[in-house]
Amino acid sequence: MTIDPDRGRVRPPNLDDRTWADLVAEMRALIPHYAPAWTDQNPSDLGITLIELFAWLGESVIYRLNQVPEKNYLAFVNLLGITRAPATPARTHLTFTSGPASVVVPAGTQAQTVPAEGEEPVVFETDDPVRVLPVALQHAVLVTTPAAGASSYADATGPVVGPPAGTFAVTVPAGRTVQLCLGFDAEAPEELRLGIRLHRPLPDADTVKVRWTYSRGTALPTAWPDVPGPADGSGGLRRDGTVRLAPPADWSAQRPTAVPGGPPPQPADPPLWTGLAAASPADAVSAACHWIGLRIENGSAAAAGVRLARVLFNAAPARTALTLRADEVVGTSDGSPHQVFALAHRPLYRRPDADDPFADLVVQVGVGTPPVFETWRPVDEPPPGAAPVFRVDPVTGELRFGDHSSDRPQGNGSVPPRGAVIRARYRHVAAGAAGNVAAGQVTVLSTGPSGEIPTGVTGVVNLGAAVEGADEEPVETTLRRAPDQLRARDRAVTADDYEFLVREASPEVSICRCLPPRLRRATGAGGATPPWQFGAINRSPGIVNVVVVPDQGPDVPRPEPTPDLLREVKGYLDQRRDLAAGLEVHGPRYIPVIVEAALVVWSQAKSAGIDEATLKAQTLARIATFLHPTRGGPGGAGWQVGQPVFGSDLFRAIMPPDDVGYVSELKVGAGAPLYGTERPFDTPDRGASVRLADYELVCAADPGAHVVRVAEASN
Numbered sequence: 001m002t003i004d005p006d007r008g009r010v011r012p013p014n015l016d017d018r019t020w021a022d023l024v025a026e027m028r029a030l031i032p033h034y035a036p037a038w039t040d041q042n043p044s045d046l047g048i049t050l051i052e053l054f055a056w057l058g059e060s061v062i063y064r065l066n067q068v069p070e071k072n073y074l075a076f077v078n079l080l081g082i083t084r085a086p087a088t089p090a091r092t093h094l095t096f097t098s099g100p101a102s103v104v105v106p107a108g109t110q111a112q113t114v115p116a117e118g119e120e121p122v123v124f125e126t127d128d129p130v131r132v133l134p135v136a137l138q139h140a141v142l143v144t145t146p147a148a149g150a151s152s153y154a155d156a157t158g159p160v161v162g163p164p165a166g167t168f169a170v171t172v173p174a175g176r177t178v179q180l181c182l183g184f185d186a187e188a189p190e191e192l193r194l195g196i197r198l199h200r201p202l203p204d205a206d207t208v209k210v211r212w213t214y215s216r217g218t219a220l221p222t223a224w225p226d227v228p229g230p231a232d233g234s235g236g237l238r239r240d241g242t243v244r245l246a247p248p249a250d251w252s253a254q255r256p257t258a259v260p261g262g263p264p265p266q267p268a269d270p271p272l273w274t275g276l277a278a279a280s281p282a283d284a285v286s287a288a289c290h291w292i293g294l295r296i297e298n299g300s301a302a303a304a305g306v307r308l309a310r311v312l313f314n315a316a317p318a319r320t321a322l323t324l325r326a327d328e329v330v331g332t333s334d335g336s337p338h339q340v341f342a343l344a345h346r347p348l349y350r351r352p353d354a355d356d357p358f359a360d361l362v363v364q365v366g367v368g369t370p371p372v373f374e375t376w377r378p379v380d381e382p383p384p385g386a387a388p389v390f391r392v393d394p395v396t397g398e399l400r401f402g403d404h405s406s407d408r409p410q411g412n413g414s415v416p417p418r419g420a421v422i423r424a425r426y427r428h429v430a431a432g433a434a435g436n437v438a439a440g441q442v443t444v445l446s447t448g449p450s451g452e453i454p455t456g457v458t459g460v461v462n463l464g465a466a467v468e469g470a471d472e473e474p475v476e477t478t479l480r481r482a483p484d485q486l487r488a489r490d491r492a493v494t495a496d497d498y499e500f501l502v503r504e505a506s507p508e509v510s511i512c513r514c515l516p517p518r519l520r521r522a523t524g525a526g527g528a529t530p531p532w533q534f535g536a537i538n539r540s541p542g543i544v545n546v547v548v549v550p551d552q553g554p555d556v557p558r559p560e561p562t563p564d565l566l567r568e569v570k571g572y573l574d575q576r577r578d579l580a581a582g583l584e585v586h587g588p589r590y591i592p593v594i595v596e597a598a599l600v601v602w603s604q605a606k607s608a609g610i611d612e613a614t615l616k617a618q619t620l621a622r623i624a625t626f627l628h629p630t631r632g633g634p635g636g637a638g639w640q641v642g643q644p645v646f647g648s649d650l651f652r653a654i655m656p657p658d659d660v661g662y663v664s665e666l667k668v669g670a671g672a673p674l675y676g677t678e679r680p681f682d683t684p685d686r687g688a689s690v691r692l693a694d695y696e697l698v699c700a701a702d703p704g705a706h707v708v709r710v711a712e713a714s715n
Helices: 020-029 046-065 067-079 475-488 495-505 563-574 603-607 612-626 647-654
Strands: 091-098 103-105 110-113 123-126 130-132 137-144 152-155 168-172 177-184 192-200 208-214 241-245 289-298 304-312 315-319 321-323 328-332 340-342 362-367 372-378 389-393 398-401 421-425 427-429 442-445 457-461 509-515 543-550 582-586 589-601 661-670 696-700 707-712
Touching: 020 046, 067 475, 091 123, 091 130, 091 304, 123 321, 137 289, 168 177, 168 289, 208 241, 289 304, 328 340, 475 495, 495 509, 495 543, 495 563, 543 563, 563 582, 589 603, 589 612, 589 647, 612 647, 612 696, 612 707, 647 661
Parallel strands: 372 389, 543 582, 589 696, 589 707
Antiparallel strands: 091 315, 091 457, 103 130, 110 123, 110 442, 123 315, 137 152, 137 177, 168 304, 177 289, 192 241, 192 304, 208 289, 321 427, 328 421, 340 398, 362 372, 362 421, 389 398, 442 457, 509 543, 589 661
């Protein structure tokens, strides 16, 4: 199902749709009436040239005339207070290093990139304080024990530790145990704090348990003892949180594999993981580390998994939103009602916290000499009577005060007294899309909240790429959004209202769908009609279900919302939904699509180097691109929840160039649902299309599930 991007928008009328050719034709038709003696009407005639010139001038006037409705529409939108969405800061995590002692890096510490010639650096500011220990998290390996055969380990340093840090999936087969081992370059002088950021949490089941272990003596990772008394703020990998660990005094270093080409091991060297080999030569880790093990035990009858977004150590979240280092005097009150003061830097940073989005904005009004300052608070609407409040426009950076005074007792919100000094401290967005820098680019330590570099900090780096930075909303998008915003009025009533407000809640959301209640059909005479429970979604009356999908780039074939994103969207909608409506926010319910295709390659193309293996690899890549949830689809703009897949659209997407070959056969079918429950209808064999339920979303099956046959054309 394709949604019209202009739905709901009031299109301005075309006051005059005549073109240059229409004007020329009209004037030439009048020649016999006004100048019957004018018989030479060839393009070379001087009179025809003048007609064409005046037609060009007339078309220019018509163009300007047709801009009048658009200008009136813009003026109306401004009158309603509908403004462009401000720029969104990029976010990342900054990892700090310290000298020989631990040091606290306060919130508000800034670091920046090395600027290219003629360019300004991109500056990030930390959101939270972090205690930096004089040790570093250097390696990560995943130890697996198969049902048959010896245990082995695989290097996971890149995605878990970085750079470039990214998501890392850990799958635990039924009845098995895996362990993610985190290697530190030295023993920590105090307890470790590991920030766990999840892309997909572990299932909430008692049969899946998490234990924290540590390396000791010559024991292999599979026999490491538990860390005593861990404080697991992640709830066993069920949510984002901080894990606090205090390894005992017998925490010792171990080396997974001997140093290639190095001297033979000596008795004083750290013990090796004897009998625990690397899965491949590329996975071998020969560094001696103090290890912490994250052991996941799956006692259920089905496989369980978790996808880690990051394991943070000595790191703090940071954004391209900067706090003023000194208070800014924004003006002096003249005592009049409805005063407006503009901040020097804009747009303001709006926190994802729905309860207090402008917690970084502090506005004070000072009265007297010297002035005594009182903090005023931002509100959506000023209350009747006297109140130290103001309204703020984050896009324009304007502070608007009320009109209540002794002369206007019926006003709303107090007027700052005449002569009062108004000052502010706030956080503003310094970079939008330009802040999406690659991993390892933020390396220059700037200043802390006090304006000086924190003592004891020796370095900083972003081990993962910065993401989510976006520039100010285009005017065209604002105009399309205005009718929806005017209709919704910040309240969720209809399905369209929910979908509109979801996109307002977070710029991360790429696909959203509000599912209306729906009942299962009665089975037999007098049968009950229980709520539809397919996809583990309660569709009973009174329950509103919203499906959200973020865009995480072409390299993530099945994007999933993080728990933070789900909480952010639900918190935003909770304040705007009907009190009687239940609300649930879900991630996508994926249906993998399996493709069966037969291709023929021309003999000439094969002679030119396009063999069967090359064409098959290219076709599989095109299939994955076409079926990507947020980047694929018939138009390349992603799929909608519930949108079916037609073989005709896929045929055009995978068709090789004419001089290479052609597709002789194509079938598509649905694989087993990845959400693990039954579907509301039977899944037919592969054919010309794939039907989806209204809550399901397309994704590509694993490459090995597709059947692509390539043959050479017979002459």
